[in-house]
Amino acid sequence: MVPLSYYLVLSAILFACGVAGFLIKRNIITIFLSIELMLNGVNLSFVAFAAQLNKLEGHIFVFFVMVVAAAEAAVGLAIIIAVFRTRETLNVDRVNLLKL
Amino acid sequence: MTTSLTQSLSFYFSSTDYLLALPMLLLTLFALGILMIDLLLPKQWKQVNALTALAGLAFSAAAVGKLHWAYHVAQRQGLPFVDTGFMGSLLVDPFALYFFYLFLAGGAIAVLMSIRYLEIERENHGEFYALLLFSIVGMMCMAAGYDIVLIFIGLELMAISTYVLVGFLRRDKRSNEAALKYLLLGAFSSGIFAYGLSLFYGLTGSTNLAGIAQGLQQIIATRPNDPIVIFALLATTTGLLFKIAAVPFHQWAPDAYEGAPTSVTGFMSVAVKSAGWAMLLRIFLFGLYPLRSIYVPMLIFVAIATMTGGNLAAMTQTNLKRLLAYSSIAHVGYMLLGLIASDGRNNSTGIMAILIYLLVYTFMNLGAFAVITSLRRRNIIGDEIDDIAGLYFKAPTEAILMLVFLLSLAGIPPLAGFWGKYFIFLSLIQTGHYVLASVAVLYAVISMYYYMRIANAMLMRQPIEAEPVRLGPSMRLALTITALGTVGIGLFPNFFINAVNWSLGLTQGSQHMAALLR
Numbered sequence: 181m182v183p184l185s186y187y188l189v190l191s192a193i194l195f196a197c198g199v200a201g202f203l204i205k206r207n208i209i210t211i212f213l214s215i216e217l218m219l220n221g222v223n224l225s226f227v228a229f230a231a232q233l234n235k236l237e238g239h240i241f242v243f244f245v246m247v248v249a250a251a252e253a254a255v256g257l258a259i260i261i262a263v264f265r266t267r268e269t270l271n272v273d274r275v276n277l278l279k280l
Numbered sequence: 281m282t283t284s285l286t287q288s289l290s291f292y293f294s295s296t297d298y299l300l301a302l303p304m305l306l307l308t309l310f311a312l313g314i315l316m317i318d319l320l321l322p323k324q325w326k327q328v329n330a331l332t333a334l335a336g337l338a339f340s341a342a343a344v345g346k347l348h349w350a351y352h353v354a355q356r357q358g359l360p361f362v363d364t365g366f367m368g369s370l371l372v373d374p375f376a377l378y379f380f381y382l383f384l385a386g387g388a389i390a391v392l393m394s395i396r397y398l399e400i401e402r403e404n405h406g407e408f409y410a411l412l413l414f415s416i417v418g419m420m421c422m423a424a425g426y427d428i429v430l431i432f433i434g435l436e437l438m439a440i441s442t443y444v445l446v447g448f449l450r451r452d453k454r455s456n457e458a459a460l461k462y463l464l465l466g467a468f469s470s471g472i473f474a475y476g477l478s479l480f481y482g483l484t485g486s487t488n489l490a491g492i493a494q495g496l497q498q499i500i501a502t503r504p505n506d507p508i509v510i511f512a513l514l515a516t517t518t519g520l521l522f523k524i525a526a527v528p529f530h531q532w533a534p535d536a537y538e539g540a541p542t543s544v545t546g547f548m549s550v551a552v553k554s555a556g557w558a559m560l561l562r563i564f565l566f567g568l569y570p571l572r573s574i575y576v577p578m579l580i581f582v583a584i585a586t587m588t589g590g591n592l593a594a595m596t597q598t599n600l601k602r603l604l605a606y607s608s609i610a611h612v613g614y615m616l617l618g619l620i621a622s623d624g625r626n627n628s629t630g631i632m633a634i635l636i637y638l639l640v641y642t643f644m645n646l647g648a649f650a651v652i653t654s655l656r657r658r659n660i661i662g663d664e665i666d667d668i669a670g671l672y673f674k675a676p677t678e679a680i681l682m683l684v685f686l687l688s689l690a691g692i693p694p695l696a697g698f699w700g701k702y703f704i705f706l707s708l709i710q711t712g713h714y715v716l717a718s719v720a721v722l723y724a725v726i727s728m729y730y731y732m733r734i735a736n737a738m739l740m741r742q743p744i745e746a747e748p749v750r751l752g753p754s755m756r757l758a759l760t761i762t763a764l765g766t767v768g769i770g771l772f773p774n775f776f777i778n779a780v781n782w783s784l785g786l787t788q789g790s791q792h793m794a795a796l797l798r
Contacts, residue, residue: 188482191478195471195475198471199472202464202468208460208464211464212464212467215464215467215468215471218468218471218472218475219471219474221475222471222474222475222478225475225478225479225482226478226481228482229478229481229482229485230481232482233482233485235485237429237481237486237487238478238481238487240429241428241429241432241477241478241481241487244429244432244433245432245474248432248433248436248440248470251436251440252436252440252463252467255440255443255444255463256443256463256467258444259443259444259447259456259459259460259463260460262447262450262456262459263456263457263459263460266451266452266453266456267453267456272464275457275460275461276457277453277454277457278454278457278458278461278534278535278538278539
């Protein structure tokens with residue numbers, strides 16, 4: 181049996197990859213994928229804990245996170261298409277009409 | 281076969297569950313109804329969607345009122361009132377009921393503001409109102425959630441609906457961009473929040489807030505500085521502070537507020553923020569209470585940074601929506617001070633102050649945004665300070681109302697905004713945070729400058745363009761409600777203070793919040 185810590189380290193690595201991708205990447209789609217990667221890190225951590233604790237809540241949470249990620253992807257891609265239609269670019273640095 | 285199925289279902293769910301969820305169920309029903317009816321409506325009849333949305337909000341408010349009444353009767357006769365449902369994940373206590381009223385009022389005023397605005401923007405589709413109702417359902421789940429699963433779902437339901445609302449003017453470049461930034465940063469913060477929750481689940485073995493509090497109590501007793509606990513706390517706090525737009529997690533707010541349709545900006549700055557606060561109070565004061573000695577120093581830093589960042593950035597803005605966005609960040613800073621001062625056990629004035637602040641903020645900020653919304657006319661976007669110049673000579677009533685809202689935002693007595701700030705400062709002084717209190721007062725004085733800049737443009741300068749400002753009947757109603765709220769709460773605060781005390785379960789002389797903490 182694979183010990184719990186392996187899963188947790190893997191989930192932490194997945195999550196960290198997602199965060200790094202979000203901060204470094206400049207393409208909107210890639211940034212969006214990084215967020216999905218973060219959510220998958222969360223999922224893995226929930227499943228690992230739920231299996232370890234022999235409880236159901238963690239598994240249920242994962243289903244909800246998956247649903248949320250799917251809904252977010254649908255809405256997110258729609259927004260990305262709307263942005264692309266008005267600007268013809270997918271680089272976040274070029275989407276800068278509102279000043280920071 | 282069917283009887284055994286019914287029996288096993290009634291083991292899990294009872295009719296009380298559905299009664300408790302009735303406000304949300306009704307809103308969902310009406311939102312779905314709007315989506316259907318919208319397909320059948322001819323183009324010139326689109327106002328029917330707004331009426332349906334208002335009817336849905338009214339029915340939902342009636343359901344909340346029924347729950348309120350049942351609670352009242354049970355309390356008076358000493359009967360038990362079952363306020364948890366769906367296997368302990370939904371908790372409709374007075375605290376949740378208070379926030380339900382707040383969301384419904386904010387939503388109704390936002391609908392009234394939107395009707396004519398959407399016509400001018402030529403985007404009057406039914407989905408707008410449906411999404412508004414869906415986001416209120418999400419907020420209700422956040423305020424009444426007693427289980428991190430339900431809280432997370434509510435948060436996402438609210439957030440995803442708001443992303444679309446922000447980008448609703450899909451041919452407008454600024455609206456698109458605002459939606460994109462809000463979506464990316466919102467989803468990012470939700471991810472961090474969920475990761476923190478997963479760690480707390482692993483540490484305590486429970487998704488229920490009571491279970492988390494119990495588990496953390498034991499962990500803190502044996503290992504006071506467990507690094508994983510602190511990391512989980514940091515992740516969760518980051519997610520929560522993102523949602524209420526506190527510095528240093530505020531960058532999305534000015535962009536999203538500036539680009540969004542103005543009525544949506546008003547809605548976001550009020551209802552979405554209140555929902556974030558409801559969730560934050562539940563989690564911090566209940567689930568994570570054992571970690572209070574760790575998170576309070578963090579919150580002190582965040583509160584000071586938020587007041588500084590919000591107030592100083594607001595001073596140089598020329599866009600009204602952006603200015604009010606920074607002002608709303610500054611207001612979050614004041615509210616955080618209430619949470620620092622009070623823990624809900626020994627002293628509750630600060631928590632009461634936050635609830636009153638959110639109530640008065642709903643009216644005064646929506647009022648200010650209603651005035652800005654009405655500046656949108658054919659060919660004029662109307663969200664720069666130059667656009668409000670000379671408003672007094674074009675529409676004196678509106679200008680005076682705007683002045684009332686601005687003075688209230690600045691915290692001048694006898695307007696509503698004064699009471700919010702008064703109770704925050706009172707709680708700080710009661711608990712001996714004199715330095716924080718003086719910093720907050722100082723920033724409150726500084727904030728006068730940028731509110732008066734708007735007033736100066738409105739009353740002293742000459743109008744730049746001659747296009748008249750016309751109000752539709754619904755906008756008139758919205759302005760009347762917000763003005764009455766702002767002046768009414770300011771003149772008769774007792775009624776509202778009693779309501780807040782009731783919602784927190786505070787009785788005379790006791791500082792322990794029976795309703796929020798159990």
